[in-house]
Amino acid sequence: xxxxKQKSKTYHLDTIGKxxxxxxxxxxxxxxxxxPALEGLDGFSHAQVLWWFDKSDDEASRSxxxxxxxxxxPILGVFALKAPTxxxxxxxxxxxIVSVDMASGIVMIPRIDxxxxxxxxxxxxxxxxxxxxxxxxxxxxxxxxxxxxxxDGISLDPxxx
Amino acid sequence: xxxxKQKSKTYHLDTIGKxxxxxxxxxxxxxxxxxPALEGLDGFSHAQVLWWFDKSDDEASRSxxxxxxxxxxPILGVFALKAPTxxxxxxxxxxxIVSVDMASGIVMIPRIDxxxxxxxxxxxxxxxxxxxxxxxxxxxxxxxxxxxxxxDGISLDPxxx
Numbered sequence: 201x202x203x204x205k206q207k208s209k210t211y212h213l214d215t216i217g218k219x220x221x222x223x224x225x226x227x228x229x230x231x232x233x234x235x236p237a238l239e240g241l242d243g244f245s246h247a248q249v250l251w252w253f254d255k256s257d258d259e260a261s262r263s264x265x266x267x268x269x270x271x272x273x274p275i276l277g278v279f280a281l282k283a284p285t286x287x288x289x290x291x292x293x294x295x296x297i298v299s300v301d302m303a304s305g306i307v308m309i310p311r312i313d314x315x316x317x318x319x320x321x322x323x324x325x326x327x328x329x330x331x332x333x334x335x336x337x338x339x340x341x342x343x344x345x346x347x348x349x350x351x352d353g354i355s356l357d358p359x360x361x
Numbered sequence: 362x363x364x365x366k367q368k369s370k371t372y373h374l375d376t377i378g379k380x381x382x383x384x385x386x387x388x389x390x391x392x393x394x395x396x397p398a399l400e401g402l403d404g405f406s407h408a409q410v411l412w413w414f415d416k417s418d419d420e421a422s423r424s425x426x427x428x429x430x431x432x433x434x435p436i437l438g439v440f441a442l443k444a445p446t447x448x449x450x451x452x453x454x455x456x457x458i459v460s461v462d463m464a465s466g467i468v469m470i471p472r473i474d475x476x477x478x479x480x481x482x483x484x485x486x487x488x489x490x491x492x493x494x495x496x497x498x499x500x501x502x503x504x505x506x507x508x509x510x511x512x513d514g515i516s517l518d519p520x521x522x
């Protein structure tokens with residue numbers, strides 16, 4: 201566990217599509233070159249969606265390490281929060297899959313806690329053997345939160361859009 | 362749902378630390394500037410760790426959309442798999458937290474399915490109200506897999522190191 205001096209490396213990401221919220225509902229639209237990668241996703245009820253907090257991709261947000269969250273909790277480090285303020289502004293949402301259309305690249309979902317136009321980075325299948333934890337402990341400030349995801353997932357607060 | 366022609370944007374990531382697997386066990390070591398961001402993480406039993414599949418950060422892996430996985434399953438799109446071969450090679454592991462030491466930036470964990478030296482991108486708390494799904498469906502090829510994560514998490518296969 202020696203402290204080693206190491207230069208930070210940077211990596212680059214490409215967007216694979218966008219989140220949409222419009223009169224058709226909420227959906228992920230995958231860009232044409234990536235649509236074949238959706239093959240077999242419809243076998244899963246849920247997916248983990250990685251996206252870019254594009255409204256927090258600035259030096260001030262990315263250099264913030266602690267803050268006072270907008271709910272009843274003490275000052276916390278950003279690694280103890282899911283907020284957009286973090287060194288690498290990657291969002292992670294578990295979503296329920298309603299349908300997958302490979303031709304149009306559209307994955308319909310009931311809800312997601314990301315704005316219209318949010319850039320998408322990745323989709324991974326929700327596999328309970330990797331992703332569902334039976335026995336968890338959370339801090340007192342979150343002790344009254346539900347013990348599993350709402351059936352239709354999480355939306356933005358307040359309201360569906 | 363009109364098809365809109367859009368130019369792909371790229372985003373940049375900084376490493377926040379590394380995965381270590383050595384005589385001390387398995388742990389995450391967070392770089393000095395990011396250590397304050399660990400405040401409060403010890404209130405959680407589990408975390409989601411985002412990391413970079415640095416061995417798959419090449420043009421061939423990043424442009425692969427489908428392949429035949431190394432287990433008994435059909436050819437699948439990369440968004441229906443958790444494999445390193447994907448457009449944005451971001452890994453996601455749920456880990457159990459054993460201890461958090463803010464001074465050294467060390468988060469001890471029993472297991473992780475990432476190699477020694479893997480670059481870390483983010484840590485998020487495991488919040489059952491966002492991350493635990495009660496009723497899931499998986500394809501036939503995964504139907505015999507466990508219905509929750511092993512108590513100590515997932516390691517590399519085979520063996521602990």
